[in-house]
Amino acid sequence: MTDRPLLLLDVDGPLNPFAARFPRMRGYTSHRLRPTVWLTRQAPGSRRHRRGLRVRLNASHGARLAGLPYETVWASAWADEANSLISPRIGLPEDLRVVAWPTPPAADPGGLCWKTRPLLEWAAGRPFAWVDDMLTDRDAAHVAEHHDAPALLLRIPPQWGLRNADFARLRSWAESL
Numbered sequence: 001m002t003d004r005p006l007l008l009l010d011v012d013g014p015l016n017p018f019a020a021r022f023p024r025m026r027g028y029t030s031h032r033l034r035p036t037v038w039l040t041r042q043a044p045g046s047r048r049h050r051r052g053l054r055v056r057l058n059a060s061h062g063a064r065l066a067g068l069p070y071e072t073v074w075a076s077a078w079a080d081e082a083n084s085l086i087s088p089r090i091g092l093p094e095d096l097r098v099v100a101w102p103t104p105p106a107a108d109p110g111g112l113c114w115k116t117r118p119l120l121e122w123a124a125g126r127p128f129a130w131v132d133d134m135l136t137d138r139d140a141a142h143v144a145e146h147h148d149a150p151a152l153l154l155r156i157p158p159q160w161g162l163r164n165a166d167f168a169r170l171r172s173w174a175e176s177l
C-alpha cells in the first residue's frame, strides 16, 4: 500500500495517556510492561524495575487506526518493542515497520524534537501524518521547510491520548490528499 500516506505513530502520549488526570479512563486498560527504553533508566533490582512501567492502552485503537487510509509505522522510542508489546494489546499487526533512530538518541542542536530530523530522513519524501505528544511549532516549521510532500503534525496531549476528533482529523487529511 505504498500509495497511502504514512501514519507515524508514537506510543507514550497518543496511545498511552501517561499524564491522565484520572486513574481510570473509559475504554483503557492498565498494563505493566517492561520496554527496554524504560528499563535502562531504572535501577536494576529496584521495585520499579521488577514491576514494570504502567501503560494505559485502549484496545479499540488498533482497529480504529487500521481503518484509516494510511500505512501505520511506529515512530516511538519503544522502537521494535512497540510491535511485540503494544500491537497485540490494541489489535495492530505485530510486523509494522519501525522508524529507526540513531543510538543513543541525541538532543537536537536546533531545539527540535529529537525525532524530527531522523524521521524526515526515514520518510524520504513520502506524505505523512505524525502523531506525537512532543511536537512544537518549531518542528512544524522545520518539516514545512525540509519535507517536500504534504505533512500533518498532530500533537496529542498526553493527558488525553487519541480522541475521536483526532481520528476524524487523520481521516479527513488523508482523504484530502
Ligand SMILES: [Mg+2]
Pocket (backbone or CB within 6 Å): 010, 011, 012, 013, 014, 132, 133, 134
Ligand atoms: Mg511520546
